[in-house]
Amino acid sequence: MTAMTALPTAAAAPAAQAASLVQSVDWLAITPVVLPAAVALVVLVADLFVPERRKPLLGWLSVAGLAAATATLIPLRAGDRATFCLTADPGACSYTADHFALVIQFLVLAGALVTALLSVTAVRDARMPAGEYWFLLLSSAAGAALLPASRDLATLIVALEVASLPAFALVGMRRGDRLSSEAALKFFLSSVTATAVSLMGVSFVYAATGSLHLTQVADRLEDVPGQLDTLAMAGVALTLVGFAFKTAAVPFHFWVPDTYVGAPLPIAGYLSVIGKAVGFTGLILVTVIAFPAYSDIWGPALAVLAALTMTLGNAAAVRQRADRRNSAVRLLAWSSVGQAGYLLVPIAAAAYSGRDQIGSTVAYALMYGAVNLGAFAVAALVARTHPQNRISDYRGLYARRPAAALALAFFLVCLAGLPPGLIGLFAKVTVFRSAVDAGLGWLAVVMAVNVVIALYYYLRWTALLFRAPETPADGVRTKAPWPVSAAIAVTAVVAVVLSLAPQLVLRFASGSLFPL
16 A cells, blocks of 8 residues: 555656646747747738739738837836746746847837838839748748847757848849849858857857856856866857857858848848847847856957958948949948947957946947938839949939938938937947947057048948939939838938937947846
């Protein structure tokens, strides 16, 4: 009898242990990620039944889904939610909806919404498969929204790949276009290589610490056994490679110009903003939260990468002259590489003076996202009448599209950091100050020199907008599709509001709203 009564108790032990691993899910916290993914599945299924003449409805459904996902951030504004936490350590969670995550999710989802507005017309005009296009865009946006809330290395890598894999297909969506196919192949091969290196780094970190949760990794790296120290250092270095690739930091930048030129214009804008947001967010999470113990390794490395990235990007952009050969999109591509260098500065500074510097990167990213998407929106408008989208095609843009020319001029002035684009000026000052406060005087000098270099090509392009057209036909005004006009208007209004009240972004630079 004693043995028989003991059996149920022994059998109940594993059941009780398994029950303790069952986690409740905070559905409201994960709604900004789940909603775009759910709409993506609805679009994919609906594409099988919707007749060809009604395919544009899939685009508007996607726009509505992204708008709704952005709106779901409002009830989360307190920034105090987390889910998928370990039962043994409630402080170690895989998903955290803090203020940092919410701000980056807003940047990602709002940027994807502007991209969707630009894509409504592009999908129809280029005769791209609507169902596949919208499914891939929504899937990539869902992955990009997941990454800033991820708090373990496995979820970070999964989110990075969910954001990246659909982007490969989107770049090559223009079937039969040699440039599009070549761009997609370059993007795919280089990204897969970087991801493989990062996965090896994650495996080394796990071998050294026995955990994937960022907070636990940080604690255990503080006291790594001597025989595992080299393994841990190698893991830290390799893990950063995949995220450095997404940021287009030198020497992982080589895919950017050809990919942007070959991709559909809305996707080029998407990669320049959302793709970078994914990369920089990943870098912030793994360096500042997971690897502070090895800041003496990644801090100097990121400082050097920042200097090289801004210098090479601006030097290449200066070479893009207003002739018959150089593409405006290629100039924007090199410009985005240069801007990536500025974005790296506060992350490098965090290794020397603490995580408060991270707010500077967030503030700069918000400014850059608004104005760079606006520049690509104007480029999409110009491409309707000048498919090659050369820099020379923008000569006399004010004569035929005055509103678009004024908007583009304002976007370029913001990127240059000149008045009246005060948000660009203050964002650069904030980044510059982070380098000085961290004792990185040499990096501040390099940044100052690069800002002066960038003035040349931004102002040269701006002046071209107001020159007289080469031929009378170039001055003829044509009507713009309203979704493209709406995208330009939204980004312009955001840029103007932020320039009139830069404190709306610069308040984030203090870091007090980002309890990492």
